């Protein structure tokens with residue numbers, strides 16, 4: 001009788017846990033692992049309407065795709081996918097810290113194995129800040145004028161769920177790094193824009209030098225992550241709107257945000 005009552009109590013406890021967990025899970029659809037040919041890094045995220053994710057050249061959607069991209073945005077699906085990917089990136093990071101840095105509270109860095117400090121990498125453009133309105137103004141075509149408005153004019157609103165994930169990262173004691181394809185000559189403008197948008201507290205802003213301009217984003221960004229890990233960090237998550245933000249290793253996981261506007265190998 002006692003045993004039966006205990007079993008029933010266990011069952012009810014499990015059921016109530018499930019009842020609490022179920023609505024949250026139901027609101028956040030799962031995201032798949034993205035299969036990128038030739039790519040070993042585990043990248044999770046959403047598929048979008050671009051060419052194959054292993055395409056070797058850059059691509060811009062252009063005016064022919066404008067109606068579909070604007071509909072994607074107007075439906076709320078674009079923003080929803082950003083929320084979902086940021087949610088899973090943050091959850092994975094939190095779970096990793098709990099599993100590998102037990103007892104860590106706010107200062108996970110001191111408690112992690114091998115004395116390595118946990119880190120997270122964030123891309124900037126169409127990850128922390130949005131170029132959508134600028135691209136929409138040109139029929140989804142890249143121009144130097146919109147680049148100037150974005151970089152010098154800081155005409156790029158925050159992407160709120162990713163900025164929230166960035167803040168969660170800091171509050172967990174995980175060190176944030178920014179790795180951007182922007183050239184180092186744009187450092188002052190980029191730093192002042194990030195400050196204006198309230199994106200502060202990053203450990204380092206990694207930018208392309210002139211010598212790195214000919215590298216693919218995959219080669220440049222994976223080498224930058226290698227440097228970070230060689231300096232004693234362990235990168236748990238890398239998040240960006242391109243596969244090239246996470247491809248090539250040196251991160252436990254990559255998280256891919258939607259970007260129906262352009263593709264960077």
Ligand SMILES: [Mg+2]
Pocket residue numbers: 123124125126127240241242
């Ligand atoms: Mg980007």
